Amino acid sequence: MASQQPLILQKPLDQTLSLKEYRRLGGYEALNKVLKAYTPQQVVQTVMDSGLRGLGGAGFPTGRKWSFIKKEAPFPRYIIANTDEMEPGTYKDRLLIQHNPQALIEGLIIGGFAASAEKGYIFIRPAYEQGARILEKALEEARQAGLLGKNILGSSYSLDLVLHRSAGRYICGEAKGLVHALEGKRPHPNIEGHLAGEGLWGQPTIVNNTETLSYVPSILNNGPEWFQNLARSNTAAGHKIYSVSGRVRRPGCVELPFGTPLCEIIEDQAGGMQPGYEYKTCLPGGASTRFLPKQHYAIEMDFDSLARLGHGHRFGTGSIIVFDHKTCLVGAALNLIQFFARESCGFCTPCREGLPYLRDLLRRIEEGDGKDEDLPALKSMAGHLSHAYCAFAPGAAAPVLSLVEDFREEIQEHIAQKGCPFRQDFQDGQENSH
Amino acid sequence: MLPEETLDVLRQKITITDHPRELAVEVMFALQKHYGYLNDEAVQEGAGLLNLSPLEIEELATFYDFIYRRPVGKYCIHVCDGTVCWMFNHQSVLDYISQKLDIPLGGTTEDGCFTLLPVGCIGYCDQAPAMLINGNLYGPLTPEAIDAVLKELRDKQPPQKEDR
Ligand code: SF4
Ligand code: FES
Numbered sequence: 001m002a003s004q005q006p007l008i009l010q011k012p013l014d015q016t017l018s019l020k021e022y023r024r025l026g027g028y029e030a031l032n033k034v035l036k037a038y039t040p041q042q043v044v045q046t047v048m049d050s051g052l053r054g055l056g057g058a059g060f061p062t063g064r065k066w067s068f069i070k071k072e073a074p075f076p077r078y079i080i081a082n083t084d085e086m087e088p089g090t091y092k093d094r095l096l097i098q099h100n101p102q103a104l105i106e107g108l109i110i111g112g113f114a115a116s117a118e119k120g121y122i123f124i125r126p127a128y129e130q131g132a133r134i135l136e137k138a139l140e141e142a143r144q145a146g147l148l149g150k151n152i153l154g155s156s157y158s159l160d161l162v163l164h165r166s167a168g169r170y171i172c173g174e175a176k177g178l179v180h181a182l183e184g185k186r187p188h189p190n191i192e193g194h195l196a197g198e199g200l201w202g203q204p205t206i207v208n209n210t211e212t213l214s215y216v217p218s219i220l221n222n223g224p225e226w227f228q229n230l231a232r233s234n235t236a237a238g239h240k241i242y243s244v245s246g247r248v249r250r251p252g253c254v255e256l257p258f259g260t261p262l263c264e265i266i267e268d269q270a271g272g273m274q275p276g277y278e279y280k281t282c283l284p285g286g287a288s289t290r291f292l293p294k295q296h297y298a299i300e301m302d303f304d305s306l307a308r309l310g311h312g313h314r315f316g317t318g319s320i321i322v323f324d325h326k327t328c329l330v331g332a333a334l335n336l337i338q339f340f341a342r343e344s345c346g347f348c349t350p351c352r353e354g355l356p357y358l359r360d361l362l363r364r365i366e367e368g369d370g371k372d373e374d375l376p377a378l379k380s381m382a383g384h385l386s387h388a389y390c391a392f393a394p395g396a397a398a399p400v401l402s403l404v405e406d407f408r409e410e411i412q413e414h415i416a417q418k419g420c421p422f423r424q425d426f427q428d429g430q431e432n433s434h
Numbered sequence: 435m436l437p438e439e440t441l442d443v444l445r446q447k448i449t450i451t452d453h454p455r456e457l458a459v460e461v462m463f464a465l466q467k468h469y470g471y472l473n474d475e476a477v478q479e480g481a482g483l484l485n486l487s488p489l490e491i492e493e494l495a496t497f498y499d500f501i502y503r504r505p506v507g508k509y510c511i512h513v514c515d516g517t518v519c520w521m522f523n524h525q526s527v528l529d530y531i532s533q534k535l536d537i538p539l540g541g542t543t544e545d546g547c548f549t550l551l552p553v554g555c556i557g558y559c560d561q562a563p564a565m566l567i568n569g570n571l572y573g574p575l576t577p578e579a580i581d582a583v584l585k586e587l588r589d590k591q592p593p594q595k596e597d598r
């Protein structure tokens with residue numbers, strides 16, 4: 001089995017690693033090596049060979065994304081770390097920047113070098129103000145040490161890094177929405193044109209998730225095969241920060257090899273279910289993934305294993321929200337849709353109109369006014385969301401579709417009993433929860 | 435008008451930035467900090483600084499969760515209503531604060547100290563139920579924990595400089 005040695009999360013997790021401590025652990029050796037001995041193409045190739053994939057949800061191969069910026073592409077070019085995670089259940093990037101800000105900064109510099117970018121940004125959401133202050137300090141430390149700014153470590157490469165505070169909106173997490181937000185425009189997504197060609201200010205731009213970038217230094221340090229072999233499943237590479245929340249004993253973030261079975265993460269790492277609660281299901285990858293039926297409790301947690309299940313199952317961000325047998329899934333889906341309806345950017349009709357429609361249907365069912373015909377209506381409306389302009393709406397539909405397809409009996413019980421069958425149990429549980 | 439000192443810092447930044455519009459959110463935050471919320475005067479002033487139309491500032495102001503176009507208290511209590519907090523009864527947190535401060539959801543206390551608002555997941559799900567007040571995260575919330583935070587903030591006037 002692969003090494004259990006954590007790469008970017010060192011113990012104890014509640015402390016911030018200073019630049020000095022990070023360096024003692026081998027930090028910035030990768031950058032040094034890259035600046036001395038690598039061409040940008042070699043960096044891209046190494047990351048490509050490592051199998052590193054985007055950890056913000058989409059799982060796109062990172063090296064390939066970087067390779068889209070061709071040698072002859074115009075200047076200036078930009079690299080951006082996306083620290084905007086706003087999906088319920090997803091909080092790995094908060095922990096990461098509070099604990100190991102230098103790993104992100106080093107990853108950004110190496111990525112910036114690979115793209116020959118002269119300016120980079122860390123785009124951070126307002127709820128992470130504590131993290132933003134830590135990053136500010138870390139950036140200053142790096143600058144003082146000659147790791148940022150003009151002629152980094154005496155090389156000919158220069159990069160300026162800016163911390164950009166957002167004013168908070170889910171759609172800023174979508175790469176093009178984020179670019180618009182940085183440009184001081186309304187952060188609507190725009191799927192036309194590729195960021196590698198037309199990103200920030202119309203220039204070549206790379207946007208990567210914070211966790212993705214943080215793994216880059218260790219790949220350059222130890223080589224692509226080493227990273228590949230860290231994973232427990234054959235088709236995945238490296239480690240992953242899984243965040244676990246919900247009705248488990250020890251919710252939190254844990255860094256483990258890709259492909260670690262779900263049951264192991266929940267039981268060994270999160271301590272299993274709280275006393276008196278049984279596992280019912282989970283959202284394996286954050287709020288825009290499907291509820292995972294119980295028979296998949298031992299599934300290997302990686303992109304391919306989830307995708308192999310078909311029906312739109314996705315690994316997402318690997319942020320596991322655990323639901324117990326006393327928690328109502330109609331209520332959970334209603335809560336999720338309420339969130340997505342509020343966060344819709346409002347640009348296109350299927351999303352702007354469809355989400356409130358779904359919300360109203362679910363609310364009626366939850367409150368005891370549901371009818372048999374609501375079931376097919378839920379399914380067809382959730383299906384229509386695939387016609388929306390960006391991936392936001394179909395993502396929002398995922399939990400509703402799985403509710404209708406895999407947990408249909410919960411909806412039927414609501415309709416038959418004219419009310420929520422979980423309500424009493426659920427309320428008792430909530431009162432005892434803390 | 436913003437104080438000269440703040441204006442100087444912003445003007446300086448605007449001059450050295452290739453695309454000053456990039457500073458739109460930063461400018462709005464600075465104005466909001468000064469006026470307490472983004473009032474009409476602030477919208478005009480921000481537009482002037484960035485060489486944008488007031489409508490362009492308005493477009494942004496009304497889009498973002500943390501730009502307030504109406505008066506709010508010194509401390510905005512954002513109670514998370516994300517799925518994990520929902521599971522841990524975020525409603526009881528809202529009810530408790532609402533009763534304790536004698537304001538409805540969306541309301542502001544008479545002394546202008548607190549405003550109570552809902553917010554989508556604040557990324558503190560391992561500490562659910564959770565809330566966010568002026569950039570600080572609190573959780574897991576119990577009545578005692580809430581009492582302690584409210585008391586601490588009420589005693590601490592005015593908000594510290596780095597608070598937003
Ligand atoms: S799907 Fe939703 S978020 Fe995406 S463009 Fe349409 S309205 Fe905006
Ligand atoms: S759901 Fe409340 S902090 Fe994430």
